[in-house]
Amino acid sequence: MKPLTLIRSSSALRVAPVALLLVFAYYATDLGDDLRIDPLGYSATVVDAVLRNLLPVAFAVASGLAAWEARKLGASGIWRLGAVRSRYTIAAQHLSPVVALAWSLLILPTLCALVQEQVAPDVPGLTLLAFALVLCVAHGIVGFAVGATVRHIAVVPIIAVTDFLAVGWSTGLETPWPRHLTGLFAGKMMFGELPTAAALAAPLLLAVGSAVAMALLWAPVSRWLRGAVAGALVIACAFGSFSLVSDWSYIGPRSTGHGAIACAGQSPRICVPEARAEHISALTEEAEATLESLRRAGLPAEPTTIKDTSLNLRYPEPSTKDDWTVPLGVGEATGTVRYQVAREVVHFECAPPATGPARLVYYWVSSKVGQADTYLRRLSSEPDFTPQERSRIQDGVAKVLRLSEARQMDWYETTVAEACQEDGTTT
Known part of the structure; x- marks a missing residue:
């Protein structure tokens, strides 16, 4: 036919x-x-x-x-x-x-x-x-x-x-x-x-x-x-x-790993989806400035690679000492890149850490990169974040920031350890 x-x-x-x-x-x-x-x-x-x-x-x-x-x-x-x-x-x-x-x-x-x-x-x-x-x-x-x-x-x-x-x-x-x-x-x-x-x-x-x-x-x-x-x-x-x-x-x-990605920079090397390649220069500058601020504070911020979390949304890769996974896309859209990068430098030896000390640590790190208010806005969505809790965090970290850099690092290490203490033992 x-x-x-x-x-x-x-x-x-x-x-x-x-x-x-x-x-x-x-x-x-x-x-x-x-x-x-x-x-x-x-x-x-x-x-x-x-x-x-x-x-x-x-x-x-x-x-x-x-x-x-x-x-x-x-x-x-x-x-x-x-x-x-x-x-x-x-x-x-x-x-x-x-x-x-x-x-x-x-x-x-x-x-x-x-x-x-x-x-x-x-x-x-x-x-x-x-x-x-x-x-x-x-x-x-x-x-x-x-x-x-x-x-x-x-x-x-x-x-x-x-x-x-x-x-x-x-x-x-x-x-x-x-x-x-x-x-x-x-x-x-x-x-x-x-x-x-x-x-x-x-x-x-x-x-x-x-x-x-x-x-x-x-x-x-x-x-x-x-x-x-x-x-x-x-x-x-x-x-x-x-x-x-x-x-x-x-x-x-x-x-995973089938999408096209774009990377730029060296130590750290910033990687994002290729569709966001136009933002990679600005992200690189923000990340490098943030890492420099963290290093001046005495923190070990030496990642070789920083990847956007959108590269592995369903199966997120946990950050390691050398490879960090950071929501760069979210940070770029909301103006919080420095805060998102700074969070990755904090490493607790337990999961989850105690809420009180952990909040102090994150607020101090956020303050070091100039985005303390960003962290407070994040906390405002949590039901237990009362005005009294806000005052406790702000007053406690304000006292720490008036100390010398060496004493601030001593406080940081002590507080990180306290966040994982249970019956006197760090987990």
Whole structure:
């Protein structure tokens, strides 16, 4: 069949205007909440926001229309042309417009979102999109096989609605593992994150394995043989997928470090997302000035690297002596870079330290870099920060600041130790 004739006769052409209109109406109304997260120039964040909302729709369209096409072929007796063209060729031709429509429901909103957020596509974002497109093909093949087997008109809405609900409602179940088999990734994709190979393989194994099993039912071999092989394949893929995800929590495993970053300076080397590279010079100056103030006070402030916390939001890396993790982006936006850097120089040997001494230490360090008021504003959100507590901190640190630098360091070391003392023992 000629391509234009195939398209004109396909149900996808008649459904396309309604499906695209509904998808873009949803995009313009409800999808905005998920797109408000700052992608930091990382396209996987944007692509994931679109996919988490539209994948159930694309799957339902693919499976429902594929079932309709298979039922229509069965009713027209076209399967009798198998001597001229194989069933696989016929199925592929009639599935092409359906899959193309399902792909359009994902690709077009994704392009709009990338343009809206002014984010260029990158490898992680294209990986997520390609993953979703493969799943659409698998759902279409399964729907086609069901429609070819059950030719009653009711099979079309049943399989479409079942597909939509099975995928969409999986994230609301208390049991975690079903959601990891649908292709929907719970929790927003943070900067630099990407599902691990296992997280991508689990839904692919189930969907693609089921699609291959359905296709095997048309193989030119014994009915019992192809049925046995197809059944064994479905069971094996289902068991393999479940074994991968059975012990996962709500959010599946993710790898990090995929986002583009920019670094500048030496000792310390400042690293931020590439989208914030224009601020790196100002951040470097602020960080170097802060470290110099801390060193003049006698504190050991000699980090070799300072990384923005946005590089690892979900799995934050604790600061070490040489590598500090600091919310530079938050500091730059609120004018508190010096305070954010200064906090990292304080190191308690216990967690959590006693509140009273710890507050004195943080207020003293903040005072040394000229941002004492920033720390007080932070404390004002805590319920136990009363006017009496404010006076205690301000008066106590004011007395310390009148001492010599050597005596201030003695006080600092003593107070840090006191914050971890319990029954006279430092933990």
